[in-house]
Amino acid sequence: MTSTSEWVVAVLLVLSGAMVLAAGLGLWRLPDFFLRMHAPALASTLAAWIVTLASIVHFSARGEGLSLHVWLIIIVLSITAPVTTMVLARAALFRRRQAGDALPPALKPRRQERPPPSPR
Amino acid sequence: MSPVLSVAITVTLVMYVLAMGLGLMRLFRGPSAQDRVLAVDFMYVVGMLLMLVLAIRYDSSMYFEGALLMVLFGFVSSVALAKFLLRGEVIE
Numbered sequence: 042m043t044s045t046s047e048w049v050v051a052v053l054l055v056l057s058g059a060m061v062l063a064a065g066l067g068l069w070r071l072p073d074f075f076l077r078m079h080a081p082a083l084a085s086t087l088a089a090w091i092v093t094l095a096s097i098v099h100f101s102a103r104g105e106g107l108s109l110h111v112w113l114i115i116i117v118l119s120i121t122a123p124v125t126t127m128v129l130a131r132a133a134l135f136r137r138r139q140a141g142d143a144l145p146p147a148l149k150p151r152r153q154e155r156p157p158p159s160p161r
Numbered sequence: 162m163s164p165v166l167s168v169a170i171t172v173t174l175v176m177y178v179l180a181m182g183l184g185l186m187r188l189f190r191g192p193s194a195q196d197r198v199l200a201v202d203f204m205y206v207v208g209m210l211l212m213l214v215l216a217i218r219y220d221s222s223m224y225f226e227g228a229l230l231m232v233l234f235g236f237v238s239s240v241a242l243a244k245f246l247l248r249g250e251v252i253e
Contacts, residue, residue: 043163043164043165047162047165047166050169050217051166051170052169054169054172054173054214055169055172055173055176057173058172058173058176059176061176061177061180061207061210062176062180064180064203065179065180065181065183065184065203065207068183068184068187068200068203069183069184069187074193074195074196074199077187077196080203081199081202081203081206084203084206084207085206088210089206089209089210092210092213092214095217100222108222110222110225111225114225114229114232117229117233117236118232121233121235124236124240125239128239128243128244128247129198129199131243131247132198132243132244132246132247133195133246135246135247136246
């Protein structure tokens with residue numbers, strides 16, 4: 042006999058597995074580093090949230106009250122994941138610029154250098 | 162534990178292991194050093210999720226502390242590696 046909470050946990054777990062697999066496929070298949078940076082964010086945000094939700098449902102359904110301590114992982118992860126991404130992106134930009142490789146285009150078009158005013 | 166949940170946990174673990182294998186391939190292949198750092202960071206996150214699923218599987222909250230430690234160590238190692246790529250030194 043499968044209870045409702047077990048169905049919920051099962052569906053959430055399989056969903057998170059699909060998310061992590063999509064992130065892995067993106068990490069493997071995308072052609073450029075700055076494109077590849079998007080993929081693991083799927084694992085560290087959406088999949089982690091879903092697994093946390095499944096864990097809360099599972100441990101709360103045992104009848105010992107609400108168990109929210111797994112939430113701590115989400116808090117830590119949502120603080121640390123952007124920092125990692127940012128530092129890594131800066132490192133990649135720096136190394137590409139040093140190596141003279143092609144960089145991704147800037148967000149704002151760079152302003153045209155004005156020619157120096159000609160002396161009259 | 163009902164058979165539905167047991168099958169779901171097995172499927173989820175297999176998907177996680179496949180994703181970790183893809184990350185490992187990127188770690189070996191990765192044309193640049195930052196690709197490898199990204200792959201290590203991804204594998205840390207997937208390992209942490211795997212420990213959370215094992216906590217549900219064995220119905221014990223002891224795995225939670227391990228998962229928390231993995232988050233923290235993954236963050237520290239990724240930032241240290243990225244800082245090394247950026248500056249050539251970790252602590253200056």
